[in-house]
Amino acid sequence: MNTILQKYNRRADAIRSLLCVGLDSEFSRLPARFQAAKHPQFEFNQWIIEQTHAYASSFKPNMAFYEARGTQGLAELQLTMQYLREEHPEIVTICDAKRADIGNTNRGYVESIFDQFGFDSITLHPYLGKEALAPFLERSDKACIILCRTSNAGAGEFQDLETNGKPLWQVVAERVSQEWDRDGNCMLVVGATYPDEMRRIRAVAPQTTFLVPGVGAQGGDVAAVVSAGLDAEGRGLMISSSRDIIFSEDPAASARAVRDAINAAKEGIHVSR
Numbered sequence: 001m002n003t004i005l006q007k008y009n010r011r012a013d014a015i016r017s018l019l020c021v022g023l024d025s026e027f028s029r030l031p032a033r034f035q036a037a038k039h040p041q042f043e044f045n046q047w048i049i050e051q052t053h054a055y056a057s058s059f060k061p062n063m064a065f066y067e068a069r070g071t072q073g074l075a076e077l078q079l080t081m082q083y084l085r086e087e088h089p090e091i092v093t094i095c096d097a098k099r100a101d102i103g104n105t106n107r108g109y110v111e112s113i114f115d116q117f118g119f120d121s122i123t124l125h126p127y128l129g130k131e132a133l134a135p136f137l138e139r140s141d142k143a144c145i146i147l148c149r150t151s152n153a154g155a156g157e158f159q160d161l162e163t164n165g166k167p168l169w170q171v172v173a174e175r176v177s178q179e180w181d182r183d184g185n186c187m188l189v190v191g192a193t194y195p196d197e198m199r200r201i202r203a204v205a206p207q208t209t210f211l212v213p214g215v216g217a218q219g220g221d222v223a224a225v226v227s228a229g230l231d232a233e234g235r236g237l238m239i240s241s242s243r244d245i246i247f248s249e250d251p252a253a254s255a256r257a258v259r260d261a262i263n264a265a266k267e268g269i270h271v272s273r
């Protein structure tokens, strides 16, 4: 297991939480007091981080909402990362960017996301194959989170296509967990909205950690996710919610409620951790 996964498990055990808080800080949805601030997204993120860090094992900013504001948004993402590194270095950071290109171009993304922004991990799509992703996979000090079964309604358009009698998402799960994950630095994205598929993915990838978006605003059920996806150690899940937490009346209470729902579901299936 590599250092980022160790960091994650340490944090998850220390605060008894498998919750990932998504920093999808869309400018138009920020409270007015933050929209008027000098660094709106950064100051909002700082507030959200302070409200929710006690319940968060990871934070996941989605690049889209920072890129949308051009250089100012990217600068505020950089400030957010600096703040997290200084104030909460024990919490895992995930760059949700769903990148991947040919190998040479990936080197640029690796430098940007891992070295300039300093993220612990990044979401990637597998479409170009292992050879192209080598610059990411070689980074045994970081983690690669590969899209397997996404949470959206149309996920099946390609992901359900059968190859050698298996759906593509199963091939991705097997390939990543058995062939790509040499250093223990690979995870899989498995949407909360597909618990049946998640159960099958857990069966073929028993030791892989899943990033699980889709609870909260997208309607995924926390108890179904825990039942389908928990690993034998009582971990193996980063259950992610963005809008439902960060734009709620009380982000601290919302984060605590998801953390509590996850733990209640775990107790229901008799996992000690």
Ligand SMILES: O=C(O)c1cc(=O)[nH]c(=O)n1[C@@H]1O[C@H](COP(=O)(O)O)[C@@H](O)[C@H]1O
Pocket: 022, 024, 062, 096, 123, 149, 150, 151, 152, 189, 190, 191, 211, 213, 214, 215, 216, 217, 218, 240, 241, 242, 243, 244
């Ligand atoms: O990679 C992701 O995090 C991701 C994969 C997926 O299958 N579905 C999905 O919703 N996401 C991301 O997870 C977040 C979900 O946000 P909420 O629906 O507000 O909780 C967004 O940043 C999405 O881009």
